[in-house]
Amino acid sequence: MTDTIRDVAIIGGGPAGLSAAMALREAGINDIVVIEREREAGGIPRHCGHPPFGIREFRRLYTGLAYARRLVEEARKSGASLLTSHTVTGARMDEDKIVLAVATPDGMTEIAARRVLIATGTRETTRAARLISGERPLGVFNTGALQSYAYLEHRRPFERPVIIGTELVALSAILTCRTLGARPVAMIESGERPTAPLPYFVYPRLIGIPVLTETKLVDIIGRPRVEAVRVKDRQGNERDIACDGVILTGQFTPEAQAARLLGVEIDPATGGPAIDQFGRTSHPAIFAAGNVLHPVETAGWCYREGRSIARFIARDLQSGLPEAKAALPLSAEGALRYVVPQRIVPGEEGIGHLQMRVKAAASGTLSISQAGKVRSSNAISRLPERRLTLSMPDISTEGGAVVVTL
Amino acid sequence: MVADVLVIGAGVVGCATARRFALAGARVILLEKGADILSGASKANSAILHTGFDAPPDSLELACMQAGYAEYLDIRERFNLPVVETGAMVVAWTPEEQASLPAIADQAVKNGVRDIRRIGPADIRAREPFLAESAREAVLVPREHVIDPWSPFLAYMIQAQALGAEFHFLTQVTGGQFDGETWQVETNRGPFKARSIINCAGIFGDRIEEALLGDTHFSIHPRKGQFVVFDKLAARFLKTIILPVPTERTKGVVLCRTAFGNVLVGPTAEEQEDRLRITTDETALQALIARAVEMVPALQGMGVTATYAGLRPASDKKHYRIRVEKDRHWITLGGIRSTGLTASLGIAAHALELYRTLGHGEDKALQPVADPPVFPVRNLAEDRPRxxxxxxxxxxxxxxxxxxxxxxxxxxxxxxxxxxxxxxxxxxxxxxxxxxxxxxxxxxxxxxxxxxxxxxxxxxxxx
Structure with missing residues (x-):
């Protein structure tokens, strides 16, 4: 069905995918195709009508929407081809290429490429996956859907929602509500303190939105629309808060369907593909970058990571990367929720750092060891959902599996 | 217009009944208080097409299930409706449950489901390698299947509509009078007239009798069922429907594929008074997941795609609650608590037979439609092109x-x-x-x- 073999097919046209396309072109790789399932490329920033985006990449302060447009424009200018409304629905591995089955508005087609980059991003955990109790009225959804209502479709789904969760994205939910003329009635957090850094919570308090910590959502009431939520505080007291919507924020999870179709190994800790420090998955011709690897980082981080991993793809095509088989497994233990990459080829810098997250607020010694032998250690203290990185450790080829513990 | 038949409720029974009467040449009005078809009990079932192997012998329920099963298979291709031929296993996990299997097998044979087989652990394993090793023995029922629980009724309604049936949604029946010839039914959207009434009001079946007949022959005791739908990744761990050994009260928790490629576990069986408020509950959902993991350990940590709950219209007796008032031109099809999806077409055919016994004059005889139009619906099942x-x-x-x-x-x-x-x-x-x-x-x-x-x-x- 297809005679053309592309150099690189990038699945996902968000910050990581588009920046990778640009970087590949800059590195002299000619034939790049970005496969985007939405009608417009740009990824999650498309939904975010508010700043700040793009300061480091473009030295300008953009809204997410404007940032997404700029990314698309730059990617097009670079000469990469961009296919929108194209969805990867299957894959087959040939000796010298990967053939993707792609659904388009005009039926099925195939795209063959020497290398594939998975850059499919992330989404928030749904109501169902959180097993939230209650009725199932209209108006209960994630921040991502809220942003689409506001910035893509210009429709108001409710007027006085409650916001569940206090990650950074919950602040985006507030800003988005303001655009819609909706006024959140409360922010609800089951933990002892807000997840995002405290200074951010000056804002909801300033505009009069109470932030209820150590409070759990125990019931959603109403049909066909939300009429109230029931919450339970630390003492076990229950009360109803009148509202007409529920925004479930955060608890990001990788959008890993394409990775599964391609059959690459998934790390249960991240939910995304496992990679080495070059972004290589368990299939040496398939790479991954951006938030599909690590829920969740900023658009800017994904942009830089896309560029960084693109350079390894270019090197792989031009002169070859070190043998993937030489990699040693790397795993996270103790208070750590995950570590990316999950494999390291000794003596290679690659993306240059390990990225981690803690399960709960933790402080102690972050140590790297091989076969019980500690190779490095640092004292650290971290809250959940805060960036935690470490320079690529110096490990021994003979030392065996690498463990990072907190 | 004065309809021949006014059907109250567009659940699985009401939809199938509206179609059956439209095919029989009746002018049909269907009133539904929800905004769409299958808005009540019918939207929350386990989507299994049952053989009736475990239904009460010689019961109306069994007859309707088997008639419904046969008619579904007969018409489904024309309507483009799926069948996922999964088969089912009634699995005994304990010695006590194992002791009940012979009786289950005997009853199946008595019910005409003769292709069942009792299979031991090795055969269970061969068929379902991911099933927990504690499965001691099973009754295999090859013709239990999984269907799309929604599209068939859309297809039936489109056909009924093409034959002139009228549907009114968000229309709640509040009362009515019968003048010996014609019913006038009062609703929030004005009156409707019909010569006979078929009460398919499900969870409100007894209330409708009370409101229109002045008395009721049964009482509904809503029984809540909660379900968990696992991610499609779960599908590789299970092909066959896994049924428990039933108890007096409930058929128990089922683990099965869906036509859409997921795996579901449920329902719970929780009595409640409230007929309107239908909630999922975290503890119950966690218990369902734990039960699923006991049955298929590989489901540990599997993502959850959806959760839902529904009320089954259980009544004070186990069997279907059918009431015929010949002089008042009335039929109640009630208490259809968990076999309605399979039995609906059979119940509809039975309702037509009952209708012929109502006290209409000979001149009201219906003229069946000779060559009814069929409108295939879009396939939603995963196993066929979409x-x-x-x-x-x-x-x-x-x-x-x-x-x-x-x-x-x-x-x-x-x-x-x-x-x-x-x-x-x-x-x-x-x-x-x-x-x-x-x-x-x-x-x-x-x-x-x-x-x-x-x-x-x-x-x-x-x-």
């Missing part, structure tokens, strides 16, 4: 379930358009996948604007 792989589909709107713009448009403007977001989701599967509308809900809300009986948004905001 619109996303076809030309001109307008692109994919819902990425998790691969629902196309054309499919959503059709569901909004077709012959029996969706009445609410739930109806739209069930017609197309949009928003039913992993992300539960994270990506598509807002777009679908906009597409549906001005076209649903219950709007998804409060209106436009100027950018």
């Amino acid at each position: 619109d996303w792989s076809a030309r001109g589909n307008g692109g994919i709107v819902c990425h998790c379930e691969l629902v196309t713009r054309r499919e959503v448009e059709e569901a909004l403007s077709g012959p029996l358009p969706a009445g609410d977001y739930g109806g739209l989701r069930r017609r197309t599967r949009c928003g039913m996948g992993r992300c539960q509308g994270f990506n598509c809900q807002a777009q679908v809300a906009r597409m549906s604007e001005g076209r649903l009986r219950i709007p998804m948004t409060l209106g436009e905001v100027k950018p």
